[in-house]
Amino acid sequence: MKAKGERRKTAGGMRKGSRRSAVGGQRKAVSSERSAPRILTRAEFDRLIDELVAKCAVYAPVAVEETGKLEFRRIGSSSEVKLEGLADVGVVGQLGLRPKELLFPQCEVLFHFSPSEPGRMVEPEPPQEQVLFGVRPCDGAAVAFLDRFFSGRSDSSAPSDIYYRARRERTTLVGLACNRPADTCFCRAVGGSPSGTTGLDLLLTDLSDGFLAEPVTEKGAALVADMPVASQADMEKKQRLAENAGQAITTTIDTASLKRRLDRTLVSEGSGPADAVWQALSLPCVNCGVCTFLCPTCRCFDVTDEEFRGRGRRMRVWDSCQFTLYSRHASGHNPRATPHSRFRNRVMDKFSYTVAMVGELSCVGCGRCISACPNGIDIRETVETLLKMLPE
Amino acid sequence: MSEMQEFEPRIVAFLCNWCSYAGADLAGISRIQYPPSIRVIRVPCSGRVDPLFILKALQNGADGVLVSGCHPGDCHYLTGNYVARRRFAVLHDLLEFCGIEPGRVSFSWVSAAEGERFAEVVREVTERIRKLGPNRRMNAE
Amino acid sequence: MPNDVTAVIQRRARELLSSGQVVMLLGYRPGRSSAQPAFITRPEDASLLVFDQSCGPNLAAFLPKVKHLGRIGVVAKGCDSRSIVLLLQEHQLRREDVFILGVGCNGVLQDSRLSDSCQTCQFPNPVIYDELIGEPAAASGQLKAAGGQQSADSGQRWQWFKNEVSRCIRCYACRQVCPSCYCPICFVDTTMPSWVGRTTRLSDNMLFHIIRALHMAGRCVECGACSRACPMAIDLMSLNRKVSQIVKERFGHIAGLRAEEKPPLTVFDPDDRQEFII
Numbered sequence: 001m002k003a004k005g006e007r008r009k010t011a012g013g014m015r016k017g018s019r020r021s022a023v024g025g026q027r028k029a030v031s032s033e034r035s036a037p038r039i040l041t042r043a044e045f046d047r048l049i050d051e052l053v054a055k056c057a058v059y060a061p062v063a064v065e066e067t068g069k070l071e072f073r074r075i076g077s078s079s080e081v082k083l084e085g086l087a088d089v090g091v092v093g094q095l096g097l098r099p100k101e102l103l104f105p106q107c108e109v110l111f112h113f114s115p116s117e118p119g120r121m122v123e124p125e126p127p128q129e130q131v132l133f134g135v136r137p138c139d140g141a142a143v144a145f146l147d148r149f150f151s152g153r154s155d156s157s158a159p160s161d162i163y164y165r166a167r168r169e170r171t172t173l174v175g176l177a178c179n180r181p182a183d184t185c186f187c188r189a190v191g192g193s194p195s196g197t198t199g200l201d202l203l204l205t206d207l208s209d210g211f212l213a214e215p216v217t218e219k220g221a222a223l224v225a226d227m228p229v230a231s232q233a234d235m236e237k238k239q240r241l242a243e244n245a246g247q248a249i250t251t252t253i254d255t256a257s258l259k260r261r262l263d264r265t266l267v268s269e270g271s272g273p274a275d276a277v278w279q280a281l282s283l284p285c286v287n288c289g290v291c292t293f294l295c296p297t298c299r300c301f302d303v304t305d306e307e308f309r310g311r312g313r314r315m316r317v318w319d320s321c322q323f324t325l326y327s328r329h330a331s332g333h334n335p336r337a338t339p340h341s342r343f344r345n346r347v348m349d350k351f352s353y354t355v356a357m358v359g360e361l362s363c364v365g366c367g368r369c370i371s372a373c374p375n376g377i378d379i380r381e382t383v384e385t386l387l388k389m390l391p392e
Numbered sequence: 393m394s395e396m397q398e399f400e401p402r403i404v405a406f407l408c409n410w411c412s413y414a415g416a417d418l419a420g421i422s423r424i425q426y427p428p429s430i431r432v433i434r435v436p437c438s439g440r441v442d443p444l445f446i447l448k449a450l451q452n453g454a455d456g457v458l459v460s461g462c463h464p465g466d467c468h469y470l471t472g473n474y475v476a477r478r479r480f481a482v483l484h485d486l487l488e489f490c491g492i493e494p495g496r497v498s499f500s501w502v503s504a505a506e507g508e509r510f511a512e513v514v515r516e517v518t519e520r521i522r523k524l525g526p527n528r529r530m531n532a533e
Numbered sequence: 534m535p536n537d538v539t540a541v542i543q544r545r546a547r548e549l550l551s552s553g554q555v556v557m558l559l560g561y562r563p564g565r566s567s568a569q570p571a572f573i574t575r576p577e578d579a580s581l582l583v584f585d586q587s588c589g590p591n592l593a594a595f596l597p598k599v600k601h602l603g604r605i606g607v608v609a610k611g612c613d614s615r616s617i618v619l620l621l622q623e624h625q626l627r628r629e630d631v632f633i634l635g636v637g638c639n640g641v642l643q644d645s646r647l648s649d650s651c652q653t654c655q656f657p658n659p660v661i662y663d664e665l666i667g668e669p670a671a672a673s674g675q676l677k678a679a680g681g682q683q684s685a686d687s688g689q690r691w692q693w694f695k696n697e698v699s700r701c702i703r704c705y706a707c708r709q710v711c712p713s714c715y716c717p718i719c720f721v722d723t724t725m726p727s728w729v730g731r732t733t734r735l736s737d738n739m740l741f742h743i744i745r746a747l748h749m750a751g752r753c754v755e756c757g758a759c760s761r762a763c764p765m766a767i768d769l770m771s772l773n774r775k776v777s778q779i780v781k782e783r784f785g786h787i788a789g790l791r792a793e794e795k796p797p798l799t800v801f802d803p804d805d806r807q808e809f810i811i
Contacts, residue, residue, distance in 0.1 A: 066696060067766040095764060106702060107732040183565070284570040286594065289704035290764050304731050308532050309453050317731045320704070325722050339598075374710045374762030375590050376564035443747050444720060444728055444740075451736050464803060474801035477810070478784065482750045482798070484809045485779045486772075490743060491691025500811040513811055529691055532736040 027169070027201065030215045038227035039234055040204070040211040046078035048223065049133070053077060056129035061086055061097055069096030072132065086134055087179035087206040094182075095372055099132050099139050100296050103167050104146065107317040110163065110303070114311050131172040131223075137196040137203070138187045138366040140175050142296030143168075144199030148358045149299060163316070172219050175200035179241050184367030186251035186380055192364055194249065195242035205238045212238045251380055255351060255361060258383060261390035262352040270341065277389045281382055282343035284375040289320035291369035291377075292346060297354075297362040300326070321345045347382060401521035404449040405430040405458040405514075408438045410468035411503045412460035418507030426511035427518040430458065437461065439472030443483045446497055450530035456496050456521035460513065463501040473501070492529055495520040538584045538636055538667040542608060545634060545664065546579035549606050555632050556603035559595055561588040567642075570595060584608065589641040589648065591758040593617050593712035600630045607631055610638035611670075612650075612756035614659035615789030616712035619752060621661075622789070622796055625715055635662030637670030643761050649770050650757020660790055698738045700765040703731070707759035707769055708745065713752045720744060746772040751780040751797035754789045 040048070052058050053076060060081040062073040070082055070092055086092055111121040135143075147168060152160030178185070178194035187194060197203045202220030204211040212230050215221035265274040292298040302319040305312055319326055322343070327336040336342055354362040363379070370378045407413040413434050419426065431454075435441055438461025446457045459480065467473040480499050488494055498520070500513045546558040550573065560582040562571035567587040572595075573579055592607055593616035599605055609617060614635055620626040637658045640651035657670040684690050705721070708714045721729040721741055729744075730737040753773045760769040780786050783806060786797035 066700065069766070107734065280572075283572045283595075284590075286706075286709035288706035288709035288762070289702075290706045290762070293702050293704045294764060302731060306532075306730060306732070315732060317733070323705070323722070325724070371566065372764045374706050374758070376567050376569035378565050381565075444744055447740050447743060448728060451740055464807070471801065474803065474805070475799070477805055477807055478798050478801055479747075481783055481805070481807070481809060482776060482779050483747060485783075486743065486746060486750075486776060488687070489690065489772075489775045490694040490739075491687050491689070493687055498811055499809060516811060529695075530736065530739065532730075532734075 027217050027219050030218055030221045034218070034221040034225065035215055037215075037230040037235065037238075038213045038224040039230040040213050040224065040227055042210065044227060045083075045211055046081075049075070049078035049081060052131050052223075056131060058131050058133070059102060060133040061092075064096065067096060069093060071096035072099060072102060072134075081133065083134060083176070083206070086176055089136070089178045089185060090180055090182040093371065094136060094139075094366060095294065095368060097134065097136065097139075098294065098296065099135050099143065099173070100146070102130065102132060103143065103171060104164055104299060106293075107315055108163060110314045110316060112311065112313045116310065127167045127170055129170045130167075131174065133174045133176075135173045135175045135200060136178060136366065137175055137194060137198070137200070138185070138192055138364040139296050140173060140199035141187070141192045141196060141364045142199070142366070143173060145297050145354070145358075145360055145362055145364070146299060147199070148360060149297075149354070149362075172202075172223070173200045174220070174223070175203045177203060177205040177238075177242065177245070179206060179245050181245055181248050182367060182371075184370040185249055185365060186253070186367060187365035188246060188249045189251040189253040189380075190255060190361050190363050190365045193242075194245040195238075205241060207234060207237050207241075249365075251365075253380075253383055254387065257392055258387055259352050259355055261386060261392050262348055264392075265390060266352075269344075270338075274390055275340075277386065278344045279340045281385060282340035284377055285322075285339065285343045286375060287322045287324075287339050287342055288374065289322050290372045290374065292320040292322055293318060294368040294372050296364060296366055296368070297350075298346075321349070347379070347386070350379075351383070399522060399525060401429045401455040401518055401526075402453065403430045403456040403458055403514075403517060403521060404454040405432050405460065406435050406438070406441045406445065407432055408440075408461040408468075408473075409434055409436050411462035411466065412438075412500075412510065414504035415460075415502040415506045415510040418504065419510045420507075422507045424507055424511040426514040429518045429521070430514055437467065437469050437472035438476040439467075439469065441476060441480075443479065446483070447530065450492075450496065450527055451532045453527075453531065453533075455527040456498070456517060456524075458498050458500065458513070458517050460500045460502050460510075463503055466503060493524050495524055496527060496530075536585065539582065541666045542584055542634060542636075543579045543582050545666070546573055546582055546606065547576045549632060550574070550576040550579065554604065555606035557599060558582070558606040558608075559592050559599070560584070560606075560608040560634075561590075561592075563587075572599070582608075584636055586639060586642045589643065589758070589761055590710065591616055591712050591756045593620060594710055594758070596620060596631060596712070597625050597715050600626060604629065605631050606634060608634050608636060609659050609662065610636055610641075610756075611654065611656040611658050611660070612638075612754050613712075614661050615656060615754035616756065617789075618661055618792050619713060619754060619789040619796075620715075621792040622794060623752075628792070633659065633662040633664070635659030635665045636667055637665075639670050641757070641761070648757050648761055650755050650760065653755070653774070656754075656790075661792065694739075695735060697767050697771075698742045699735050700767055701733060701738045701742065702765060703733055703738070703741065704764065706762040706764065707767075710758045710762045712756075712758075713749060713754075720748075742767075742772065746776050749773055750776045751784070751786050752788055753777055 059072045060075050061070040063082050064071045109124050111123045150161040150164040181194050197216045201217045203214045213224045300319045301316045303316050328334040350363040441459050449457050461473045498517045502510045549555045558573040560571050561568040562581045570590050591613050593613050641648045729740050784797045
């Protein structure tokens with residue numbers, strides 16, 4: 001796995017000549033003179049949000065009645081924002097708070113077409129400038145992963161994803177450190193931290209009488225440039241909160257050893273003693289798409305055309321490796337036909353495939369797959385078993 | 393002219409081959425007038441009509457759907473329409489529960505000898521849909 | 534300390550596996566938050582089994598997938614046992630494929646509250662079993678009108694329906710956990726023709742949810758597994774209750790009570806009401 005600093009860098013400098021952000025600043029690491037942490041009272045925070053609302057789309061956690069959960073919703077005023085208690089992940093949960101959908105929507109129109117005008121494709125309006133408040137550090141790390149994954153490869157075997165990039169370049173992520181992680185959280189086991197800044201532009205920490213704001217990028221620094229600089233006491237308070245939060249996460253995973261063990265099963269997929277391990281592990285799995293759709297790094301999609309009364313559109317929609325259709329060939333042959341092979345794919349993707357592809361794990365330890373699994377499958381237990389059962 | 397008068401409904405009609413389709417034929421050769429609002433899809437039996445067909449038609453721009461088969465007891469395949477009737481009953485009640493306007497989807501029995509009745513059914517269904525207006529709830533657009 | 538029911542399940546599981554009467558005991562084991570399905574094949578692992586109010590998953594959903602192994606022992610609550618009956622009715626299972634350890638159920642907890650489906654449960658005790666473990670549970674379910682949302686106004690019902698299904702992310706957890714959904718190829722997965730669009734736009738979501746509910750007609754045992762599995766908290770139970778109510782009122786059928794009954798939508802009565810036909 002790459003060091004954190006390298007993870008962060010990939011997000012910047014994506015495309016030359018990108019439009020200057022409406023909220024100011026490029027996504028490049030903050031310069032030292034602007035990196036000083038600031039302090040925001042709730043009143044200043046509200047003022048900041050209301051100023052932004054006038055300029056661009058602002059998304060923040062809002063309590064949604066039907067689901068009883070907090071969800072990112074576009075807000076029209078600071079009064080709608082629910083940030084109280086948000087740093088307590090155990091109480092608030094994070095199932096509803098999924099920033100991935102705002103960068104990589106579940107269904108996205110790529111272009112419109114019409115059989116009466118062959119060859120003419122009309123692309124939708126470019127995405128709007130957006131600011132997200134209350135992004136969890138694990139989700140920040142996940143966005144950094146997506147940045148790297150979608151930014152293409154230098155040998156051009158995998159071109160950069162222009163749709164993702166268009167949204168990403170117009171997005172500012174304001175994180176909120178988790179003061180009290182949930183019992184499903186394990187970010188520290190996969191290289192993250194409840195107060196990590198990877199992928200974020202600005203990190204807020206709830207000091208209960210206000211927020212400490214630490215700029216990570218120039219974009220983030222621009223948001224709080226006119227706020228008062230935090231005192232030493234504030235910094236110490238934040239430090240204590242971060243340490244306590246970190247200590248609350250006790251899961252550890254030897255990811256390097258795990259990858260070596262997983263990689264030994266690459267050649268023997270579908271047979272041998274390793275296959276029996278996968279079969280046993282996957283028994284409670286019913287191959288629904290909950291874990292993959294809620295996962296902040298799962299990024300598979302399918303492309304589909306739709307026609308309605310002579311007008312068509314090409315769309316991309318999320319797909320899940322848990323579904324039989326995902327790997328079925330046009331011939332009808334399905335190389336990943338068994339339920340346990342699909343279960344295996346998800347774990348392999350998280351802890352082996354993406355390390356080989358882009359040098360990073362694609363599990364950020366957010367724990368959503370654990371809390372949402374209908375049959376209580378816990379990826380931490382899965383990994384524990386794999387480390388025990390697969391030879392290194 | 394008001395919008396309601398201008399609105400000419402598009403209705404997809406699933407007609408069974410043995411009775412209602414022949415009934416429609418009879419209406420035609422008897423020169424019986426009825427609104428040109430239906431697009432006929434011939435099916436072997438009303439039992440062939442999956443609720444999926446009906447919803448798919450509504451999704452793809454139909455303002456209404458009519459399903460018509462042989463009278464109970466007259467099914468060419470003996471019991472196809474009886475089984476279909478149960479399925480349609482559940483669909484009918486469920487659509488109502490979900491708030492799809494009553495009358496968007498209609499069912500009728502029309503025999504091969506009932507040309508006038510077929511025309512009457514189409515008139516009635518067209519009038520219902522005209523009153524409801526264009527289908528916006530189920531429409532894919 | 535294991536409760537009485539847990540102790541008996543463990544003991545019987547051990548006996549059934551040791552004597553070779555079953556090749557696998559399908560039960561529950563504790564998970565980090567709620568109980569998880571357990572697939573016990575060795576007598577010494579029987580001590581992993583538990584039974585309490587966190588045992589939500591409907592284990593009947595796994596039976597068609599493991600029946601090829603041999604005779605399966607299965608722990609079944611009232612609703613789970615009705616699913617087994619349904620699978621028998623629809624010839625997905627033979628009676629001799631399963632050894633049913635029935636348990637009376639006091640309701641399943643979700644987020645430490647009684648699950649929605651259990652609040653209207655009429656059958657807390659198994660309707661079919663080889664052995665009943667523990668005391669029968671008292672029926673405590675209150676009959677609730679299908680969907681408290683049923684407003685007299687079609688427009689309001691539409692708003693409710695739209696609001697619910699528009700949240701769907703099409704993860705198909707509802708389908709995958711449902712014992713009645715065993716089709717090898719689901720209608721949403723057909724590609725030639727592609728009946729249901731793969732997007733999460735309202736019209737595709739609606740199509741999926743109406744047809745899903747229709748496919749439940751006379752087949753839903755109201756175990757609530759789907760609504761507990763739904764990550765978007767869609768009110769699937771209201772739709773399920775509605776179809777059950779339609780089938781009960783029109784055809785006098787309650788799903789999953791007697792193995793010799795035929796599924797109500799495969800049969801007919803010449804005198805079925807047809808007031809909805811022009």
